[in-house]
Amino acid sequence: MKILVCIKQIPDMESRFKVNGTGDWYDEADLAYRMNEYDEYGVEQAVQLKEQLGNDPDVTVLSIGSDRVGEALKKALAMGCDRAVHVQDADSGRKSPYQIASVIAAFAKDKGFDLIFTGMQSQDRGSAQVGVTVAELLGRTCATTLVDFACADGVVTGKRELEGGMKGVVKFALPALVTCQLGLNIPRYPTLPNIMKAKKKEFVVVPVAELLAAEPMTVTEKLYAPTKKGGGIVLEGDMADMADRLVGILKDKTAVLR
Amino acid sequence: MKALLVCEFREGKLLNSSYELLAFADRLGAEKAFLLVGNAAEAPKVDGKLYLAQVDSYGEYNPDQHKALVMAAVAKENPDYVIFLHSSYGWDLAPRVAVALKAGQVSEIVNLVDGKFEVSLCNGKLRRTVAPQAGPAVLTIQAGAFNFAGEPQGTPQVEAIEVASASGIEFLGYEQAEKGDVDLTKAEIIVSAGRGVGKKENVAIIANLAKAFGGELGASRPVVDAGWVEHSHQVGTTGQTVSPKLYVACGISGAIQHLAGMKKSDFIVAINKDKDAPIGEIADVLVVADVLQFAPVLAARLG
DSSP states (O other): OEEEEEEOEEEEETTTTOTTTTSSSSSOOTTHHHHHHHHHHHHHHHHHHHTTTTTEEEEEEEEEEETTTHHHHHHHHHHHHEEEEEOOOGGGGGSHHHHHHHHHHHHHHTTTOOOEEEEEOOSSOOOOOOHHHHHHHHHHHEEEEEEEEETTTEEEEEEEOOOOEEEEEHHHHHHHEEETTTTTSSSOOOOOHHHHHHHSEEEEEEGGGOOOOOOOOOEEEEOOOOOOOOOOEOSOOHHHHHHHHHHHHHHHHHSSSS | EEEEEEEETTTHHHHHHHHHHHHHHHHHTOOEEEEEEGGGGOOOSOOOEEEEEEEEEEOOSSSSHHHHHHHHHHHHHHOSSEEEETTTTTTHHHHHHHHHOOOOOEHHHHHHHHHHEEEETTTTTTTEEEEEEEEEEEEEEOOOTTTOOSSSOEEEEEEEEOOOOOSSSSEHHHHHHHOOOOGGGGOOOOEEEEEESSGGGGHHHHHHHHHHHHHHEOOOOOHHHSSHHHGGGBBBBBBBBOOSSSEEEOOOOOHHHHHHHTTTTTEEEEEESOOOGGGGGGEEEEEEEEHHHHHHHHHHHHO
């Protein structure tokens, strides 16, 4: 069995974001980066399936971006993936979801992957398009937003997360692509021995130009910080003083404190 | 300008969120046609053409066949926009239609700014306007961003639609949400714990604050996913939608999915270290502090 896991490296969402000089993306300097949280569940599920099937599946992890995405790929290798493919693209942030999907599809099309995992969306852009689009470009069965995954004898049974805590149960045969929702499993932390082992694993670099032929289909016209609604009271300073002021405000403005 | 609006249907009922599509299309100033995989008894109360496919034939979740049905309606209407709600149904189906249409897709539109599609990114810290290429485009709109005011009324002109297509996915049915010990929708005061509480042991500090307020404990998704608090306490799109008299968000940054579940609260207090956290945008009072230090002080003051 051959498995592909697609991961994205994203800035820490706690960061302070600044608009770049051309006003069409955020400034990527001075940000701390990490693996997209949704994708961590994809890596973990692929590695769990590999373990379940007696180490048989061969797991490739792929990421698109500048040199820094190597860190996310190394983490995925340390979690248990067998080889990394780094599609080198210094300008991946501004590529449209369709272009990103077309690059992945171009890489995957003649590799015979039985199963492809992606996150259900990225934490920075959140379009929720890339996984499904890859599946459509490859003509694959695709189920999104999985919070439960089981695979036996080439058949997947999964639970899709719907609104309000409800789930939809689906069943389909491989080959297929699934997109992972938060809570699908508990992603492991790489151990030190596995981090050392990961350094010896195959790491392939492919220039994006070899895989990209698609037009963007959508473009970002302008990027900006939202206008502050204002009006809210901001309390800062001494803890006891803030607590007094907050209780005063609540007595004044709400009927819940007497 | 013409728009095809793809309504949602679940457990035998038209979802009310379908009317949000109508509100958005009206903002766009588009002529509207509708598609529903459902039944005539649950047809949306709208004026205009409704393409109706029988749910008994196609099922409530069957993305390959639903895609074929949308494409059949598109062939008849030639719309400029095919519009979905950004929901578990919409975000699953929209990209399939976009690829089939060779169209660009703009996801989770939150607003129209001078006629341009505005979307949110980086946890609400940034916004951008996105333009699709020329030709038809697929759009998904954020749940709750375009509210339909008033009672829906109208009578659609129904046209039956059928396709012959296979599907690789078998839908086995629904699993209902776990019923917990708490009904947050009835609570007057909710004090919720977010990722900022750091670890499971610290949830007790927030639970104590909830007790001091005489309220219930809520939680954001990451806290529930990590197993620190039971799912029945989760507030947000995939948990409960609440509107208490007082909502206290403790160490919650304010992801869109959480805000959607609590922004209608009468009064919102946010306690967060990050002065720029998106929760501050909707909070009536933002306390800039480490919640683990502030919560005990506040609880003591209340007690």
